[in-house]
Each structure stands twice: as C-alpha cells, then as structure tokens.
Amino acid sequence: MKPKILMMVFLVAGCAAIETPSLAHHGGAAFDMSAPVMLKNAVVTEFFWINPHPLIKADYKDEQGNVQHWTMELGGVVGAQLVGWSRTTLQPGDVVTLYVWKAKTGAMVGRFNKVDFADGTTMRDSQRGADDGGRADTGVRQ
Amino acid sequence: MGRTSTGLLAGVAGALLLSALATAQDQAPRSPWKYYPEDARANVGPGGPAPARDLTGTWAGESSGAGVKPLIRAESPPPLTPLGKQLFDRNKAQGDILIADSNDPHLRYCDPFGFPRNMNDQIRAMTISTVRDRTFVLIAFQTIWREIWTDGRALPANVGGRGRDAHDPTYNGYSVGRWQDDYTFVVETTGMDPDTWATEGGYPHSVEARVTERFNRTSKNDLALTTIMDDPKLYTRPVKLGEIYFRWIPSQTFFSTTCIPSQLQRYLKEMADPAGKPAAAR
Numbered sequence: 001m002k003p004k005i006l007m008m009v010f011l012v013a014g015c016a017a018i019e020t021p022s023l024a025h026h027g028g029a030a031f032d033m034s035a036p037v038m039l040k041n042a043v044v045t046e047f048f049w050i051n052p053h054p055l056i057k058a059d060y061k062d063e064q065g066n067v068q069h070w071t072m073e074l075g076g077v078v079g080a081q082l083v084g085w086s087r088t089t090l091q092p093g094d095v096v097t098l099y100v101w102k103a104k105t106g107a108m109v110g111r112f113n114k115v116d117f118a119d120g121t122t123m124r125d126s127q128r129g130a131d132d133g134g135r136a137d138t139g140v141r142q
Numbered sequence: 143m144g145r146t147s148t149g150l151l152a153g154v155a156g157a158l159l160l161s162a163l164a165t166a167q168d169q170a171p172r173s174p175w176k177y178y179p180e181d182a183r184a185n186v187g188p189g190g191p192a193p194a195r196d197l198t199g200t201w202a203g204e205s206s207g208a209g210v211k212p213l214i215r216a217e218s219p220p221p222l223t224p225l226g227k228q229l230f231d232r233n234k235a236q237g238d239i240l241i242a243d244s245n246d247p248h249l250r251y252c253d254p255f256g257f258p259r260n261m262n263d264q265i266r267a268m269t270i271s272t273v274r275d276r277t278f279v280l281i282a283f284q285t286i287w288r289e290i291w292t293d294g295r296a297l298p299a300n301v302g303g304r305g306r307d308a309h310d311p312t313y314n315g316y317s318v319g320r321w322q323d324d325y326t327f328v329v330e331t332t333g334m335d336p337d338t339w340a341t342e343g344g345y346p347h348s349v350e351a352r353v354t355e356r357f358n359r360t361s362k363n364d365l366a367l368t369t370i371m372d373d374p375k376l377y378t379r380p381v382k383l384g385e386i387y388f389r390w391i392p393s394q395t396f397f398s399t400t401c402i403p404s405q406l407q408r409y410l411k412e413m414a415d416p417a418g419k420p421a422a423a424r
Contacts, residue, residue, distance in 0.1 A: 030242075071412050
C-alpha cells in the first residue's frame with residue numbers, strides 16, 4: 001500500500017485530528033503565500049530526506065519549452081512523517097504536479113504545498129499544505 | 143446519466159475501495175521499530191496511578207502526534223536587565239526573520255541546542271533512565287543525553303572562572319536531582335555554556351544561570367515539566383521558561399532525528415539562503 005493512497009483515504013473519510021504543533025519554526029515570511037505556483041508534469045530529480053527540511057528537486061518545462069530547476073522544502077522530517085511522508089515517497093524520475101509557495105526573492109526555490117501523483121492521489125505539506133497555505137495535518141492520520 | 147451523477151458514483155465507489163484498502167493497511171502488523179502516533183493517541187486516559195519515584199520510560203512531547211496537551215511557552219517579554227537586553231537583541235532568532243538572516247547557531251551550523259533549550263525546543267520525545275546514582279534524560283532530537291546526579295552532591299560553585307578549582311561550562315551544564323515527593327523530581331542545573339540560547343526565541347543566559355526543573359508525574363501516562371531560570375545578571379527576576387506535557391508512549395519507540403552538518407550546509411546553500419538573500423539567488 002503506497003502512503004499516497006493511504007493519504008487519499010484519510011482525506012476522503014476524515015479522521016481524528018492530531019494536535020497542532022506549536023513550533024515557531026519556519027513561517028511563510030520568505031515565500032509568496034498569495035497563490036502557489038503549479039509545476040505540471042514536473043520530473044523529480046532528487047528527494048533529499050534531511051534535517052531540518054527534506055528537499056524536493058524537480059525539473060519543470062515551461063510553456064516555452066525552457067527547463068526550470070526547482071528546489072522546495074517540506075516541513076520538518078518528524079512533521080512530514082506524521083502526515084505520511086517517508087524517504088521513498090518521491091523518487092527520481094517521478095512525473096508529478098507540484099505546487100509550491102515561491103520565494104519572494106524570485107529564485108526557483110520555495111515552500112512545498114502539495115503534490116498530485118499520476119494515480120490521482122495527493123500528498124500535502126505538514127505546515128503549508130492547505131490550499132490557503134495553512135496547516136494540512138488536521139484531519140489526517142498516519 | 144449526467145456527468146455529475148457519474149462523477150459522484152465514481153467518487154463514492156473510489157472512496158469505498160480506498161476505505162477497504164485502508165482497513166487492510168490498518169490491520170498490517172506493526173513493526174516494533176516504528177512509531178505509530180495513532181497508537182499513542184489511542185492510549186487515552188491516565189492508564190493507572192503514577193508509580194512512586196519513577197519517571198523511567200519513553201515519553202511523547204510537543205508535536206509528536208500523540209495528542210499531547212499543548213505546551214506553555216516561556217513568558218514573553220522576558221524581564222531583562224540592560225545587559226540581558228543587549229544579549230537578547232544580538233540573538234537573531236528565526237521566526238519573524240528568515241533563516242538566511244538568523245544567527246541561531248543551531249539553524250546555521252547544527253550546533254547542539256544546549257540546556258535548557260534542548261528541553262523546550264523540538265522536545266518531541268525523550269527517554270528517562272535511572273541508575274543507582276544518576277538519572278539520564280535521553281533526548282530524541284539530536285540523540286543527546288543529559289546526566290543528572292542523584293547522589294546528594296552539590297552543584298559546582300565555580301564554573302567558568304579561573305583557578306584550579308574552576309569547572310568548564312558545558313552545553314548541558316551540571317545537574318543534580320532529588321525527589322521532592324514520590325511524584326515530583328526536582329533538578330537544578332548551572333554552568334551552561336553562555337554561547338547557547340535558553341530558548342528557540344533567543345533568550346540569553348549567563349554561565350551563572352540556575353535552572354530549576356520540576357518533573358511531576360500525575361499518572362502512569364502523564365508527566366508535566368515546569369522550568370524556571372534564575373539569572374540575576376541578565377534577568378530582573380526568575381523567568382518562567384514554560385510548561386511542557388508528556389504522554390507515555392505504549393510502544394516506547396519514537397522517530398530518530400539528527401541534524402547533520404553536511405546536510406544542513408546543503409540545505410542552506412540550495413534552499414534557505416536563496417529564499418532569503420537576493421544575492422544568493424542570482
């Protein structure tokens with residue numbers, strides 16, 4: 001059973017909430033939280049499962065055919081695990097649609113929002129995974 | 143049949159299928175090596191009376207997914223002396239500012255938090271273990287342990303000073319502990335390296351600071367920790383560093399997390415600094 005399928009179940013069925021982590025870490029100050037950038041059919045090049053934040057690196061081909069190299073961070077490793085992520089959730093070569101809160105500096109880096117997989121399932125960030133940029137772990141269990 | 147009706151039927155069918163798959167997943171055998179927060183959350187209630195003079199075991203704290211009562215943070219604003227304010231202003235804690243602009247030694251270099259910060263920041267889990275003359279607090283984050291002497295010795299009087307009887311400051315300081323009653327273990331600590339921060343928010347402390355922790359076990363499953371720091375050089379009065387609640391973990395297992403300096407450097411170079419510094423982004 002892939003964690004992403006399990007995640008979809010929980011989103012559909014609704015489950016007991018976990019407590020809201022009270023860490024003050026890593027707010028959205030660096031990122032444009034008005035709307036996530038959608039990277040359709042991005043190709044994962046690396047999923048770096050590290051502290052303080054796992055990193056997703058992906059190549060995205062824009063409408064002009066130019067390849068953009070993106071880097072985005074997930075919530076912390078423990079928080080990510082609590083909402084179903086593991087070091088193998090993404091692998092190089094995966095073709096996915098990524099949503100990212102882009103850095104205000106204009107660099108192709110940002111805070112991960114969610115990912116749509118080819119099988120129709122979705123996984124979200126622990127802290128910035130809601131569509132409005134808020135927490136997405138409420139209602140989700142591992 | 144219209145598209146909407148077809149879509150609804152498909153959605154219901156899909157939900158039922160996924161629900162069945164989820165049930166199968168729930169019934170999968172549990173690995174003793176993994177932490178299942180839903181199991182920790184299912185362990186509701188006191189679980190029985192607190193054993194006397196016994197804190198041993200693995201405890202889930204803040205942000206562990208175990209349904210622990212939210213912690214109470216350090217009082218704010220801190221009651222600082224002029225020197226304390228000077229040191230506090232020097233510490234650029236990440237929160238309102240970006241990691242790229244922070245000088246938090248942990249965020250920039252993976253430096254250990256040091257005590258007392260390692261007991262109020264990222265304190266998602268800990269294990270308490272006891273031997274004849276010491277109690278150890280094994281902190282999950284960074285896999286760091288603290289040593290608390292219970293043999294009746296006094297705290298060292300001269301830490302950080304000169305002279306042959308001086309003791310060097312350490313990141314965890316020097317700790318002694320005693321039972322105030324059968325369910326309250328009181329720990330006193332001094333001699334913490336002043337380069338460390340007392341909290342994630344950058345509260346400073348001197349080497350002479352004295353921190354008092356009260357571990358109060360109210361049931362088999364419930365442990366509360368209150369912490370107060372007395373540091374007259376930097377604070378006009380003792381400052382409350384918060385109250386943290388822990389729950390007994392039935393499986394006695396938790397995630398292991400360690401900040402690896404080489405990984406952190408890559409994170410800063412490829413993510414945090416480009417996100418915070420336009421120059422680095424170019």
